[in-house]
Amino acid sequence: MRASFFDRLPARIVAQRFHYSPPYVRLLRHLFTSGKLDFSEPVPEGLTARRRIDAATRQKIKTYRTHQLSSGDIVECLSDEGTEISVRTVERVLREEGFPKLPRRARLKMKMTVKGAHIPEKSQTITAQDLEGQRLISSCAGLYLFAPFLAQFDLDSFLQSAGLPGSQIIPAKSYLLSFLALKLLGTERYAHVGDHAFDPGLGPFAGLNVIPKCTALSTYSYSLDEVHLLRLQEAFIKQGNRLRLYDGKIINLDFHTIPPYGEESVLEKHWAGARGKTMKGALTLFAQDADTKLMLYTTADIRRSEANNQVFAFLSFWKNVHRGVKPPSHFVPSCLRPFAEGR
Numbered sequence: 001m002r003a004s005f006f007d008r009l010p011a012r013i014v015a016q017r018f019h020y021s022p023p024y025v026r027l028l029r030h031l032f033t034s035g036k037l038d039f040s041e042p043v044p045e046g047l048t049a050r051r052r053i054d055a056a057t058r059q060k061i062k063t064y065r066t067h068q069l070s071s072g073d074i075v076e077c078l079s080d081e082g083t084e085i086s087v088r089t090v091e092r093v094l095r096e097e098g099f100p101k102l103p104r105r106a107r108l109k110m111k112m113t114v115k116g117a118h119i120p121e122k123s124q125t126i127t128a129q130d131l132e133g134q135r136l137i138s139s140c141a142g143l144y145l146f147a148p149f150l151a152q153f154d155l156d157s158f159l160q161s162a163g164l165p166g167s168q169i170i171p172a173k174s175y176l177l178s179f180l181a182l183k184l185l186g187t188e189r190y191a192h193v194g195d196h197a198f199d200p201g202l203g204p205f206a207g208l209n210v211i212p213k214c215t216a217l218s219t220y221s222y223s224l225d226e227v228h229l230l231r232l233q234e235a236f237i238k239q240g241n242r243l244r245l246y247d248g249k250i251i252n253l254d255f256h257t258i259p260p261y262g263e264e265s266v267l268e269k270h271w272a273g274a275r276g277k278t279m280k281g282a283l284t285l286f287a288q289d290a291d292t293k294l295m296l297y298t299t300a301d302i303r304r305s306e307a308n309n310q311v312f313a314f315l316s317f318w319k320n321v322h323r324g325v326k327p328p329s330h331f332v333p334s335c336l337r338p339f340a341e342g343r
Helices: 002-006 011-018 022-033 055-066 071-080 087-096 141-153 155-162 172-185 190-196 214-223 226-242 304-321 334-340
Strands: 251-258 269-272 277-280 282-289 295-302
Touching (some): 055 071, 141 155, 190 214, 251 269, 251 295
């Protein structure tokens, strides 16, 4: 072990020096790091090294095992109480008392990851009655300032018209509120959702005991196709129109190139006005209300050959969700006037 962890020699070199096989050296390393390697001196022949255990310690060992604690956990509990004892002695006492071995449990089943960090509970739906009488201390309590607005927005009818799917465990409304909560908190990536996994106030905002994990959020996001996203935008803008959240008389329409964070080989080169050059990125179309700065429409991953058609797609979208509003002719390019006039 000194050669492995102090001298930092490879397993192959350690095996050759001490006449072991490399797999056995790796096994010894694992036993050492997990605290299961016993360095006590071997018992001389003809002598017994069994330690006498008093009745009080024996009773404590039996009590700890009734709470499904392993031999190692029992050793730690006894050590905290001032009683130093080995794992082998605890195992012997349990065997003498007739206790069977505990079934092998993975660290994940014991709610511990490989690195020893606790993992949150599984997400499940809850109601307001489940939280009655509880007092929650949360660093995300500011999210509930948006509750009056969400109540006016009528999310149930909004989601029904959008047709977002749900699962047997987490409904579509909880998924949507989970995404909204992360955006309101400034969490830009799903991988960072673990920073809020133990916050007791974030899950109830989405109608859950805890917010869904990164895998659940990313899987749900990737399962939504273009039809779902278009319906979601239509339902949002229609509801915003009923609540008079935007003016809609003047719309800023702009193409924007978003630089990638990963693989660039599949992306085309587009003009990036903010950087004043062409670069590889995802071409995105944004439509923004000029008065309220509210985003009205987005579409991403546009091919260069599809850019012109995306303008017509937005006009079709806008006429569908905002019927009766026709932009003045002097704001419409001549090539788009027949479409804007309905011809």
